[in-house]
Amino acid sequence: MSSPTPPMRQRYPEHFQRFDRNRFTMAAIGLGLFALLIYAMGRLGFFDGTLLSGLGRLFEIVSLMLPPDPGSWAHVKTYSISLLETVAIALLGTLSAAVVALPVALLAARNVTAQRVVRFLSRRSLDTIRSVDILVWALIWINVVGLGPFAGALAIMTADIGSFGKLFSEAIEAADRKPVEGITSTGGSHILGIRFGILPEVFPVLMSQILYYFESNTRSASIIGIVGAGGIGLHLAEAIRTLELQQTSFIVLMILVAVAAIDFLSSKLRFAMIGRRGGGAV
Structure with a gap:
């Protein structure tokens, strides 16, 4: 018992x-x-x-900002064009940063790069870029290339390289090693292991991060426009400076609608990628 x-x-x-x-x-x-x-x-x-x-x-x-009022249809047209410019700045800067950050992230990942010196230099470079705020990068690029949307896209690209590099490298390090081991055990090279073993697994995660930063950068592009980097931020700063509070609320409302639309489309794309990945696995 x-x-x-x-x-x-x-x-x-x-x-x-x-x-x-x-x-x-x-x-x-x-x-x-x-x-x-x-x-x-x-x-x-x-x-x-x-x-x-x-x-x-x-x-x-x-109370003075309500109801939102653009003032005239000419203002609506001008604000709409500037808002599209803001979205274009965010899209171009985000995609450019992702393209540049991916190779650096591969160099910074432990399961991809064996040389400690290369990993150390890659990580410290990403830390240095990430430590500077996007508004500071906007001021720097405005002095380099002048006022306009090109400086805004460069500012977003530069600021996001550091963030994307860190996030991408962490996602790559968290990837399952078995696909890479299977490729190398059959005679495949290390590069082929990365291409067909790691990247397909982390691609949905990377795309989700890119889509989120595109949404976030739409707001950031509105802010850096205040310092002359193009987009609707210039009109927003002017409306605030002249105390046109109803126009200010109208511009803010336009930005909110644009961000909500981008968030809706991003969610659809993320679910589509997850569904396609799940269907392919079956």
């Missing part, structure tokens, strides 16, 4: 202790971080009444 199972408290006594050193340490760290948060908020003026007094002004500005 088997012996009775000991009670849960006897089997795992550490989980029933009310107090131990690890729990005390975690609680002390949590309280310390919370105290630091409160102190920082106080130093930045969160508790001096400025925020509460500014909420009234915020509601006043919002």
Whole structure:
């Protein structure tokens, strides 16, 4: 006859202790971080009444922005053309960044590049590019190529190379090694293993990231347009500067509609790729 199972408290006594050193340490760290948060908020003026007094002004500005009004049909045409230019800037910059970042990501991936020096230089290069904000890249490219949408596309491309390189390399490193091992075991080269073993597996993930960044870059292209990088951002900055708040809300509404449409199309494309991949697997 088997012996009775000991009670849960006897089997795992550490989980029933009310107090131990690890729990005390975690609680002390949590309280310390919370105290630091409160102190920082106080130093930045969160508790001096400025925020509460500014909420009234915020509601006043919002009321002045309603209803959205472009002013004239000529403005609608101008804003529409500029919005299409903004979308084009985002699309061109995103695709260009993806094309440039993929080879660098392969060099930075552990399961592709064996040389540590090459991986180190690739990763640090991506870190350097990613550490500079897109608005700073826009200002740099404006001074290089001048005002206009070309500078905006270059700014988005440059900023996204660092982000894409990191995301792509992590997706490549997480890929299953068995397809590559199967290709190399039959006499295929390392390059063929990457082409037919890794890239087909990570392609849906890469495309999902590219589609998301295209949506995000549509908003970013609107912002960098304020500094002269083309697109609808210039009209948005002008409407805000001249206190044409109804035109401002109309432009913001146009940007929201464009981003929502891009998000809808991106979702359809992602589901189509997932369905095609699943059908091919069967």
